[in-house]
Amino acid sequence: MKVSDLLQARRKDWTELETLCIQFESRATACREPERLTRFASLYRSLCADLALAEAYQLPPEVTRYLHRLVGRAHNQLYRSQEFTISTWARTLLFDVPQQLFHDGYLRLAFCIFWGAFFLSAVLATSQPGYPEAVLGAEQMQQMEEMYERPLGELDPEARGLMLGFYVYNNAGIGLRCFAFGLVFGIGGVLVTFYNSVSLGAVFGYMSTLKQWDNFAEFVTAHAPFELTAIVLSAAAGMRMGFALINTGGLRRIDSLQRAAVQATPIACVGVILFVLAAMIEAYVSPAPVSYGYKAGVAVLSAGLLMFYFVGLGMPREAAR
Amino acid sequence: MGGMAHGNHQLDTSIEIVTPENVSFRYHVAGPFRRLPAFLIDLALQAVLLMIAAMGVQFMSVAFGLSGFFLGMGGFLIFWFVLSWFYGGLFETYWNGQTPGKRLMRIRVIGTDGQPINGLQAVLRNLLRAIDCQPMYMFSLNRQLIMAGFLYQFGLFSTLMNNRFQRLGDLAAGTMVIVEERQWFQGIIQIDEPDVIRLVQQIPPSFQASPSLARALAAYVQRRLAFPAMRRIEVARHLAEPLARRFGLPEGINPDHLLCAAYQRAFITDTPGDVVEPVSPFAKTASLAIDAASAGRMPVEVGESPFAALPTSEGSRP
Incomplete structure (x- = not known):
């Protein structure tokens, strides 16, 4: 044959x-x-x-x-791609991620960079007259002043849907970009985090010197816990990838990166979820003409949820291992 | 699992994969020139989807006034967000490593170990597109609308720096893009030149080509029609002269024809009992070749052929 x-x-x-x-x-x-x-x-x-x-x-x-x-x-x-199953993702997001974040050095680093630069920038903005203009630029300063001129209740309630979309698009986009830039040896993530926190700090510092502060503070209170946590989480996830290229733990750089990236992606996803939650609050609660106590209650509730997520779910469980 | 061709072993863009069935097969990895059109198709599709969404917003603002516009615009922005960050990730998860553009260009994302990608890898490699598409430059058309353009230099540089054309997102997710070429079956090439057919009978039927000789013959026959006659003789001479000596053929035989005849002898059936009615597009030429071969029949020792004891694979039994 x-x-x-x-x-x-x-x-x-x-x-x-x-x-x-x-x-x-x-x-x-x-x-x-x-x-x-x-x-x-x-x-x-x-x-x-x-x-x-x-x-x-x-x-x-x-x-x-x-x-x-x-x-x-x-x-x-x-051999086909495995699709998302809700149970595996729920397990990842509610069990694995908080457990991992509890010991996450990069989260601590991102936290320190973010809040350190934030407060430094805020202090500088209140004490140094030229500082806010140098950081924010005159145009943005004027915008901020005009935006919070009027009491919050006067904002058009019909525009809330639009604002929700805008906050998701803009803020979650910033978070994901922050995550992606972390890949550049960690430096990218540090720079983006630093930039975000310095400009945010300058806004806070500058607004605190103006008469619009009351409106501004009332507006930001409710969504601040979710939004600021989300940006720190995104940065931490990015840094995990970037620093894995430097501190390889004995692996090849590429293997170290892949291991870190698999761990970092769910963290970035938690960041996106928090951004979306923050956007909902920012669009529907923050500008609502209700008393400040109500908004502060939302802030306390969301901070409590975050505490539960990070500490309650994150507390090392020996039995489960 | 996952035996890979590493670094210096790799001569071209093919990647070897060992399947769980313990057979290794080769893929060609897709380079920038195949991935760019796929990307552009996806980009165009996203633009079309966004335009449809924008028309939806317009419809809502006509139907429900300002509040309709606000609501529609909010939905539009969320849709834009999902599209720009998760378009690739979702498609590659649910379409088994392909986006519409990739499907049209017949490329697919798989893991570097040859396994399919999972949702996490798909999402990750597409989130990291944000870094691959850098550097970004901003330009303004009319001082009002600022647009961003992406040069994709990071991703391009990364694909050139490794042998699987992986961009940064691929490196982090452990994925690569491979060409999934469809190819129609091409059987044995039939040669119906009368000179060749005559020559086949002068080659002993017991002729067994060694693996390397068989490869050389097949490669030659496949490509010979691309050369002019003189060049064919020039190329074929190096192999044809030793073969002619081995077969004890007289001098002066066209080397081109001799190689074709040896190919016929090595690859094509020569036992008349075995002849199956050919169904290939080569039916006419095939039967010609078989007729010619069986015309000057000589006894054949079939038992010596390595194909005689052919294991019947399980698939042939329904």
């Missing part, structure tokens, strides 16, 4: 597998039919055997290449 006979004999199976591949690729439901699936698996195994013996059969290179491609195609249909 020579090669041409062999090809003649095997070709039927190969073509059948090819047809099944096309069906699986185009229709997701096709791969749930049991008969097709078993037929596919057995055809794939025999194709693998053919490829493994291709050398021994002395198949022409063109045929071998065809087999390689067909195996690759079938392999990708047989």
Whole structure:
């Protein structure tokens, strides 16, 4: 039996597998039919055997290449991407992430950088007359002044939907960018965090010297816990990746990065969730014409939830390990 | 699992993967010139989706006035956020490593170990696009609208620095983009030139090509039509002369034809009982070749062929 006979004999199976591949690729439901699936698996195994013996059969290179491609195609249909399951993500976000954050040095670092620079910048903004203008620029300062000129109740309540969208788009975008920039050896994350906290601190410091402070403080109280925690979390997640390139713990740099990135992504996702929660509060609670006590209550409640998340869920559980 | 071709072993863009079935096969990794069109297609699709969403906002503002506009615009911004950060991640999770652009360009994201990617890897590699697309430059068309352009230098540089064309997001997520080429089956090449057919009968049927010789013959026959006749002779001579001596053929045979005849002898059936009715597009030429081969029949020792004891693989039994 020579090669041409062999090809003649095997070709039927190969073509059948090819047809099944096309069906699986185009229709997701096709791969749930049991008969097709078993037929596919057995055809794939025999194709693998053919490829493994291709050398021994002395198949022409063109045929071998065809087999390689067909195996690759079938392999990708047989071994499919794992989709999100709610239970695994819930477990990751509610169990693994807080446990990990409890010991997370990068979270502490991000926290110190953020709040250190924030307070320093705020103090400078109140004490040094030229400082706010140097950091924020005259245009933004004027904008801030105008924005908080009027009492909050006068804001158009219909615009809240728009503001929700804007806060999600803008703030969560900043958080994710902060996460991504962390990859640059950690320095990117440090710089972005530093920049964010300095400008935020300058805004706070500057506003505290003006008569608009009351409106401003009333506005920011309710959503501050979620939003500021979210930005620190995003920065910490980014730094975890960036510093993994430097402190490899004995692994190759690339392996160290991959390990850190797998740990950091759920943290960044928690950051996004917090940003979305903050945006909802910022759009619907913060500008609402209700008493300050109500808004402060929201702030206390959200801070309590965060405490529960970080400490309550994060407390090391020996039994679970 | 996951035997990879490392660094200096790799001559081209192919990557070797060992499957759980314990067979290794090769992929070609996709380079920037295949990924860029896929990216542009995805970008265009995102733009179209955004435009449709913008029309929805317009519809809402017409239907419900200012409050409709505010609500629609809020939804539009959230949609924009999800689209710009999670478009790739969601598609690659639910479409098994492909986005619409990647599907059109026939490329797919898989793990560097050849395994499919999971949702986390898909989301991660797309979030890190924010760093791959740097540096960014800002430009303003009319001093009002500031637009950002991305040069993708980080990602491009990264793909050039490793042998799997991985951008930074791929490196962090442990993924690579591979070409999933469809290829139609090409069987044995049939040669129906009368000179070759005549020559086949002068080669002993017991001729067994060694693996390297078989490879050389197949590679030659596949490419020979790309060369002019003189050049073919020039190329074929180096192999044809020793072969002619081995077969005891007289001098002066066209080396090109001799290699083709040896190819026919090595690859194509020569036992008349085995002949299956050919169904290939080469049907006509194939039957020609078989007829010619069986015309001057000589006894063949089939038992010596390595193909005689061919294991029947399980797939052939339904």
